[in-house]
Amino acid sequence: MDPRRLLIFDTVVKNHSIGAAARELGWTQPAVSQHLSALEKETGMQLLLRSSGGVTPTEAGTRLAVHAAQIAKTMKAATTEMEDIVALKKGRVRFTTFPSAAAVLLPPTLAEMTERHPGIALSFNEMEPPEAIAGIAANTIDVAMIFRYPDTKLDDEGRLEWTPILEDQVRLVLPKDHPLAQKEHLSLSDFAEDEWIAGCERCSANLMCAADAAGFTPRVRYSTDDSTVVQRLITHGTGIALMSDVSLESAPNHDVVVRTVDGVPSRTIGIVNRPGAMKIPAISEFAGILCHQAAHHGSAISPCSGPASPLT
Incomplete structure (x- = not known):
């Protein structure tokens, strides 16, 4: 049976009148009558008894009216739920990002999203870019917020969308008593003889690539992706490191010297999602708030104003 005809039948039964039902539906009376006739043909039974005083359901019509009312109720509930999703009264966003971005950008984003749309269910799990x-x-x-360096490839098949939102500058971090801490102009090759503290796999690869371009291979003494630990190691004179602005902001330390060095590429922070995900109201709203928060840090890349591109 055509569910649309069942909904029309339900309206007619509740109004006890084809004319009244037609007015409620915004249809003409002949159009409603045609659908009722088609429904009776589908069921093979007389469903309504017509008289000058209106219509009365037959036994079969009474039984069918119960099912029609249930369908109408379900359809109304479905319509209401879809409207709530569009109006951001309901929805779900499952988000992930890497530790330093979680420390800097996540708290204000979650707070603003919750304040604006308390009915949206938010969840967060911390992940590095490959896991995200x-x-x-x-x-x-x-939706995930990840970082990538110029040569980073995270999805060779181009199955996902990538929207860059922030240029995260990478700096050289030194102990205050380092001989070159106050030198006016620095290049990475000045530190060929130093011992280094490397970060995560992608950050370590960026260090190796930059050092190779500067003509040396860094002597990596320690490896940790914990921004606090890296800076504590530096303050105790155990090495130097490359750290991004967001990483430095996530764990402020006034006992180190932060310098800009030629030849060190910045990294880009951006949003990754499946194609079409930004058409989902809750996800789009969350991403917009995240971009707005990111604009307060580093060099914003016209936050979320341009179309997403395949992640390659």
Whole structure:
């Protein structure tokens, strides 16, 4: 049976009148009558008894009216729920990002999203970019904020969308008593003889690439992706490191010297999602708030104003 005809039938039964039902539906009376005739043909039974005083359901019509009312109720509930999703009264956003971005950008984003749209269910799990990409691809994460260096490739198949939002400058971090801490102009090659503290796999690769371009291989003594630990090691004179602005902001330390060095590429922070995800109201709203918060840090890249591109 055509569910549309059942909804029309439900309206007629509740109004006890084809004319009244037609007015409620915004249809003509002949159009409603045609659908009722088609429904009776579908069921093979007389469903309504017509008289000058209106219509009365037959036994079969009474039984069918029960089911029609249930369908009408379900359709109304479905319509209301869809309207609530569009109006951001309901929805879900499963988010992930890497530790330093979580410390700097996540708290204000969650607070603003919750204040604006308390009915949206938010969840967060901290992940490094490769795990975040896998979560997006597996549909266990809706939106991820990741970082990438110029040569980073995280999704060779181009299955996901990438929207850059922030240039995160990478700086050289030294102990205050380093001989070159106050030198006016620095290049990475000045530190070829120093011992280094490396970060995560992608950050370590960036260090190696930059050092190679500067003509040396860094002597990596320690490896940790904890921004606080890196700076504590530096203050105790155990090495030097490259750290991004967001990483430095996530763990402020006034006992180190932060310098800009030629030849060190910045990294880009951006949003990754499945194609079409930004058409989902809750996800789009969350991403917009995240971009707005990111604009207060580093060099914003016209936050979320341009179209997303395939992640390659």
